[in-house]
Amino acid sequence: MTSPTRPVDAHPYLRAASAGIRHHARALAPSDTDPPEPADRAHLDVLHAHLAALLQLLDRLADTARPPHPAAGRHLATAHTRLWQATSEVHAAFHLLPGAPGEGVEKGACEPARLPEGPPVLTICQRHLAAGHVVRRKTTPTDLRPHTTACVR
Known part of the structure; x- marks a missing residue:
């Protein structure tokens, strides 16, 4: 016989990810001795990856909640x-930040080969387009207005 999962034991990876974000937010908070560091592309890339993972999780939760609990599924x-709208804004902010010093990156250009770190296996733009494809398959254009992506490939 199995015992029911206690809330503190449930979803340890999700709880660890949340704790990591809280820790990072506290570390970025301004202190009396050190001014806060400005946001950079690396921070926004990692944040975008986290948001994209949360999109997948919410999508699956909404799909599983919808049949037995339609109202909860609609809220999810x-x-x-x-x-998705927040993820899209983080992607847009990524392109507005300056690239590495001395690199001629155009603002707003979505060219993974010209990213300051070089083209990783899955760039922020590729990740964003993949997430956008899933969102647009399940969401009407009216639901997404006025948020659109400027990332075209």
Whole structure:
């Protein structure tokens, strides 16, 4: 016979990810001795990856909640849409930050080969386009307005 999972034992990886984000947010908070460091592309790339992973999680949760609990599924689907909008804004901010010193990166250009770190296996733009494809397959254009992506490949 199995015992029910206690809330503190449930979803340890998700709890660890949340704790990591809280720790990072505290580390970025300004202190009396050190001014806060400005956001850079590396921070936004990692944050975008986290948001994209949360999009997948919310999508699956909405799909599993919808049949037995339609109202809860609709709320999760709405949360998914709002999270997509936040993910899209992080992607846009990534392109507005300057590249590495001495590199001629155009602002707003979505060219993975010209990223300051070089083209990783899965760039922020590729990740964003893949997430956008899933979002647009399950969401109407009206739900996404006025948020659109400027990333075209």
